Amino acid sequence: xxxxKAATRALKEEAAAALEEAVVAKExxxxxxxxxAVDSMLARAELLWDLDQGAECEAExxxxxxxxxxxxxxxxxxxxxxxxxxxxxxxxxxxMAEALG
Numbered sequence: 529x530x531x532x533k534a535a536t537r538a539l540k541e542e543a544a545a546a547l548e549e550a551v552v553a554k555e556x557x558x559x560x561x562x563x564x565a566v567d568s569m570l571a572r573a574e575l576l577w578d579l580d581q582g583a584e585c586e587a588e589x590x591x592x593x594x595x596x597x598x599x600x601x602x603x604x605x606x607x608x609x610x611x612x613x614x615x616x617x618x619x620x621x622x623x624m625a626e627a628l629g
Contacts, residue, residue, distance in 0.1 A: 562599040563606040569588055570610060582617075586618075592610040593611055
């Protein structure tokens, strides 16, 4: 049976909506995976700091921030966590340098 124009249009609209939902779901999954990767890098940086590996810690934080900004944007929570941790590390580093004279 041939479909009416209205039925064809309705099917096309449903297909477009389903495709849009799939794209949004894929973007969310990508964002979640990127956020998890950034959080792993931040945890690694914290461990490096605890092991007195300041330069390696800073490099790892810089990488985490770069990945977060490139993949997730400046307003993402993972980007903000990376930036905050980098600022905190630099403050600790400065305080230690001042304490040592």
